[in-house]
Amino acid sequence: MSGRGKGPLAGVKVLDLTSVLMGPYATQIFADLGADVIKVESPQGDTTRFIPPGPDPSRGAMFLNANRGKRSLAMDLKQPEARAALLRLAQDADVFIHSMRSRAISRLGLGYPALRETNPQIIYANLYGFARGGPYRDYPAYDDIVQAASGIVDLQARLSGGEPTYAATVIADKVAGLTGAYSVLAALYARERTGIGQEIEVPMFETLVSFAMVEHLCGSLFVPPEGPPEYPRVTSEARRPYRTADGYIGVMIYNDKHWQAFFDVLGNPEWSRDPMFASMRSRTHNIGKVLAKVAEVIATRTTDDWFALFRQAQIPAMPITSLNDLLHDPHLVETGFWQERETPCGTLRFPGIPTTFSETPGAIGDPGPALGEDSQAILAEAGFTADEIARLLESGAVKAAV
Template sequence: MTTVLMGPYATQIAADYGADVIKVEPPEGDVMRVAGAKRHRDMGPLFLHANRNKRSVVLDIRRPEGREALLRLCEGADAIVHNIRPAAMARLGLAYVDIARVNPGIVHVGLVGYGRNGPYAGRPAYDDLIQAASGMASMFELAGDEAPRYVPSVIADRISGLNAVHAMLAALLHRQRTGEGQDVEVPMFESVAQVVLGDHLGGLSFEPPIGPPGYSRLISSNRRPYRTRDGFISVLVYNDRQWRSFFEAIGRPDIWDSDPRFADQATRAQHFDEAYAMLAEVLTGRTTAEWLELFEAHDLPAMPVTRIEDLEHDPHLAAAGFVELVEHPTEGAIKQIRPAQAFSKTPPGIYRHAPNLGEHTREVLAEAGFEPDRIDALVASGAARQFRDPPCAPIAPPPGSPPAPASTITTQDRGA
């Protein structure tokens, strides 16, 4: 019972690992269905990426019969994950105690903005708010920018989603060993603050403080992709061997011998800004390709700065089949990003297309024991909803867009 990205991302990982994830949506659907470019109104790209390998059931849990159907699904579930505020779940009669009454062994994972033990508990939260509150936005000022800014990614949602899936798996492992279910809370604020402070508590780690916050290497204003003669390059010369090799590669071994600022790791840690400024100056002298060739020959860490539109063509990702072209039953040809993990026995994969809204309502309710006439009554009352086939009319593409390919492939069955 999650929307937007934090919960869908967590459950997408579980689905990639092989879990049967039933996405319970409200009648209007997950709000991310309508975000971004799309061929049909309810099938935007962020939704397609975060909800593959899942089945969609539409239930109006504000109706008694919708709540009853949800509890019936919970009877046979290993876990329930939601990002509805706890007070709202309690009003609906769907708090942990209510769900545990029908399934004492269930793992209940509540994704919240702020933990229950602090004064922010119950407040609404979104990625931007959490970036601001956690100190993440202010790190740009620490690094020399004129004002705070947001990381141009839903990084708080993804950090929290990763925390949620491993917390759920840990609770399931406990249940396997003891038979006990439990209530798990995953707060966004604390999850992201933990990351920020882990990097940047710095001298404030000690009581009393022995220095300012911040890890000097990360907040150097010169820590950024470096300009070359024809573009940009990412270089990280880090340990003693690499610095010595770098000065040899550029024909200046004398700098390593004569400049005390670069003598060892501890001394460089006091002069990261000067070191990176020197790199920036040197790297303007050759092209990106020339530097990459030179650095590879000297075993120095360097990579090109790749644009998003070029990333899928990266030779490493292409060789790994990282971006997979699949046919969606209603959306036609779409690109899916394969799971990054490699398992020797149980590899994750893409087994099922991202579902249309309510595509599996009848199927899942039947599996839960509802008779056909009862399912018909739920749909007729509006407590449940079944996907309309064919879907709503396609959205007209912008002028000049290539025609969308025809859809030909039906739903893929989940593997073992």
């Protein structure tokens, strides 16, 4: 079932020293798209292995999904023999990616200079909490910490009565992981044109600040500021799913065409001629009042009534769907998004690859591997002799699955 060699990244070799979720999400994308991702773990394993549920206590559900399609090489990189073996593996690798703090990876002697000396064409990616050029460089960082530091928690507080809350998804990890993935792919493309490898830095904090400020920089784009850093439409207390006569509905009446269609299905009532509805600018200036009026109107009809009207008027609207509902969503079922597999860990349901390629489609690989499952095979492929592998195993520099 392995997806290696199936996809636009077929033939790309990745040494993956990431753990938890940010880095593993980036390298999951590489594996889904055909790269040979070698997950280099400590003898204790990635901590995410041990997060339940799952019948195997060393491979919980999150680990099995985030590390699908990868191979596991367990090494004690504090031992010189393990470091030397990893550098030898790097000689023909395309990508080296890690999620340790800058000081920690340097202590292991595995900073960019060491990898560049081994392989001048390697793409070396640092994924960590804070850029190494600033005073936060050595702070530990996890998703909650970066949500707090990046403005996301403060934004959430605007919608929860002033009480700071985290987004109900590990948004910092995943946005930084996606950023890491596209950064590595851009560097691989540049190498194809120039033949030159390079080092990449993807700090979670700066990535999330950039992410938040896409819309929220607003008036503070200008110097001096023409307004605060806040996009008022999305922080308005009135921006929420609308209550209907019998439930809730998600509706986005956004541009002028949507608004005119909305007024038309209502019979163009007198209040629709209020100047605050006239343009994007006037609606934004009066967003609280505008959304409150919509809420008042939506409450007068049932959810099904509104869906019929909104589909007719081509106004964006969808039901409020739970995660459990998504497991049986008719659109996802028909498109084949959910993929069930018989594996040594039982029958597993994987979310599919969300992107499609007409000529080089990827494939979902095997579930996240057992710790050290592929250690011996990976070393043998790299030209290590049986005696060399035996010595590495005996010394504890390398661990193989039991």
